[in-house]
Amino acid sequence: MKKVVVGMSGGVDSAVAALLLKRQGYDVVGLFMRNWDSTINNDVLGNPNLNNDICPQEGDYNDALKVCEKLDIPLHRIDFVKEYWVYVFTYFLEELKRGRTPNPDVMCNKYIKFDPFIKEAKRLGAEYIATGHYARIIDDNLYKAIDENKDQSYFLCQLTKNQLSNVLFPVGELTKEEVRKIAKDNDLTVADKKDSTGICFIGERNFSEFLKNYLPSKKGKIVNIDTNEEVGIHYGLMNYTIGQRRGLNIGGNENRLFVVGKNLDKNILYVGLGSDHEALYSNEAIIEQMNFIDNKKTSKCKAKFRYRQKDIDVDVEHLDSNEMKVKYSSLKAVTPGQICCLYDGDECLGGGIIKEVYKDNKKMVFYN
RNA sequence: UGCCUCGUAGCCAAGCGGUAAGGCAUCAGACUUUGACUCUGACAUUCGUUGGUUCGAAUCCAGCCGAGGCAG
Numbered sequence: 001m002k003k004v005v006v007g008m009s010g011g012v013d014s015a016v017a018a019l020l021l022k023r024q025g026y027d028v029v030g031l032f033m034r035n036w037d038s039t040i041n042n043d044v045l046g047n048p049n050l051n052n053d054i055c056p057q058e059g060d061y062n063d064a065l066k067v068c069e070k071l072d073i074p075l076h077r078i079d080f081v082k083e084y085w086v087y088v089f090t091y092f093l094e095e096l097k098r099g100r101t102p103n104p105d106v107m108c109n110k111y112i113k114f115d116p117f118i119k120e121a122k123r124l125g126a127e128y129i130a131t132g133h134y135a136r137i138i139d140d141n142l143y144k145a146i147d148e149n150k151d152q153s154y155f156l157c158q159l160t161k162n163q164l165s166n167v168l169f170p171v172g173e174l175t176k177e178e179v180r181k182i183a184k185d186n187d188l189t190v191a192d193k194k195d196s197t198g199i200c201f202i203g204e205r206n207f208s209e210f211l212k213n214y215l216p217s218k219k220g221k222i223v224n225i226d227t228n229e230e231v232g233i234h235y236g237l238m239n240y241t242i243g244q245r246r247g248l249n250i251g252g253n254e255n256r257l258f259v260v261g262k263n264l265d266k267n268i269l270y271v272g273l274g275s276d277h278e279a280l281y282s283n284e285a286i287i288e289q290m291n292f293i294d295n296k297k298t299s300k301c302k303a304k305f306r307y308r309q310k311d312i313d314v315d316v317e318h319l320d321s322n323e324m325k326v327k328y329s330s331l332k333a334v335t336p337g338q339i340c341c342l343y344d345g346d347e348c349l350g351g352g353i354i355k356e357v358y359k360d361n362k363k364m365v366f367y368n
Numbered sequence: 369u370g371c372c373u374c375g376u377a378g379c380c381a382a383g384c385g386g387u388a389a390g391g392c393a394u395c396a397g398a399c400u401u402u403g404a405c406u407c408u409g410a411c412a413u414u415c416g417u418u419g420g421u422u423c424g425a426a427u428c429c430a431g432c433c434g435a436g437g438c439a440g
Contacts, residue, residue, distance in 0.1 A: 102403095104402060155401070195400080198403095238403090240403080241404060244403075244404055244405080246394090246404085247403090249393065250379085250392080250393070251378065251391090251392045251393035251394085252392060252393080253380075253391080253392050253393085254380075254381095255391080255392075256391095256393095258405090306402090307401085308400065332405085335404090339402085
């Protein structure tokens with residue numbers, strides 16, 4: 001019997017993944033990972049769970065345990081707290097210091113779930129690993145999930161073909177609705193559990209309060225990019241991303257104010273009036289640390305610049321092995337640090353990190 | 369010191385005798401495995417203050433306080 005280790009998060013998706021694999025005749029083993037330790041990581045400010053008897057992580061473990069008991073499969077547990085800190089969280093903080101907007105969950109997949117996790121699975125004697133991701137793998141290549149609304153291939157675009165081999169995504173073939181139904185029909189306790197959101201293993205938190213634990217915040221001016229007038233005070237540039245509107249705390253305007261740029265040297269946050277402010281739009285970007293899953297370097301394809309944004313047509317110019325220039329008609333809030341993921345139809349060709357953003361051949365200088 | 373204008377929620381601002389529009393901000397939900405965006409909802413028993421006129425005032429009158437302007 002083929003052995004598979006399923007990453008159990010305590011949610012519905014991984015529970016159903018395990019169930020489906022078991023049905024298919026695999027020898028299924030659950031593995032629960034722990035990537036964050038509030039005490040070790042000095043995660044104090046803004047942590048709503050410090051005084052709880054049972055932290056959400058422990059609750060998730062218990063949920064996973066119940067599911068495994070129901071399915072009659074063993075559940076192991078492993079700590080990647082150190083690895084997460086070194087490979088994901090360090091990157092996360094470094095990017096923020098540079099004024100960029102990182103995507104930690106992409107790195108969590110690249111450096112944790114599809115690396116030490118796989119090694120642990122092998123150590124447990126498994127041939128395959130599986131997770132509850134909404135995506136599909138065909139011939140070791142990555143494809144979008146059947147359920148377009150839940151598709152998570154964007155978060156997996158930094159994986160290599162090697163990492164994708166011997167990986168199974170059972171729920172990638174199903175819609176969320178079907179997954180919930182299967183869970184319900186099989187009396188899994190997590191059938192109605194709310195989908196988890198927020199940063200991988202840290203969860204939904206007050207972002208600014210959370211950051212205060214790790215980065216000093218320097219207050220500075222908020223300047224209207226059109227009038228050059230000081231209109232407010234920001235509490236640290238790392239707390240803002242391009243296109244953001246909330247948290248500015250500036251009232252009295254006829255229209256909404258959006259973050260359109262920052263100047264790290266002068267510690268200035270630039271804002272513009274209106275959701276269609278021209279300073280938000282670009283038509284070209286340089287992507288670095290490109291990962292091509294199957295080395296398909298086309299010159300025309302689709303791209304997604306932010307999770308849950310629509311794919312748009314792009315022209316690609318390959319600069320060197322891991323940098324490329326993408327051109328597009330016009331797109332709002334393309335932000336350095338975010339991931340640009342390429343698609344050919346349903347196939348995810350790979351992705352990289354947005355490095356620089358241009359408009360009509362002019363670099364958007366405060367766009368970091 | 370005299371005259372004029374103005375004082376409505378955190379901000380901007382309608383209302384000008386009939387019982388407080390709207391926008392922004394904020395907060396809460398929805399959406400969402402990245403702080404976004406978007407959507408929905410909440411948000412002044414009260415109109416600088418005191419007194420008066422009136423069946424009834426934020427709206428009219430007077431005093432006071434405060435802001436700005438003109439004169440000196």
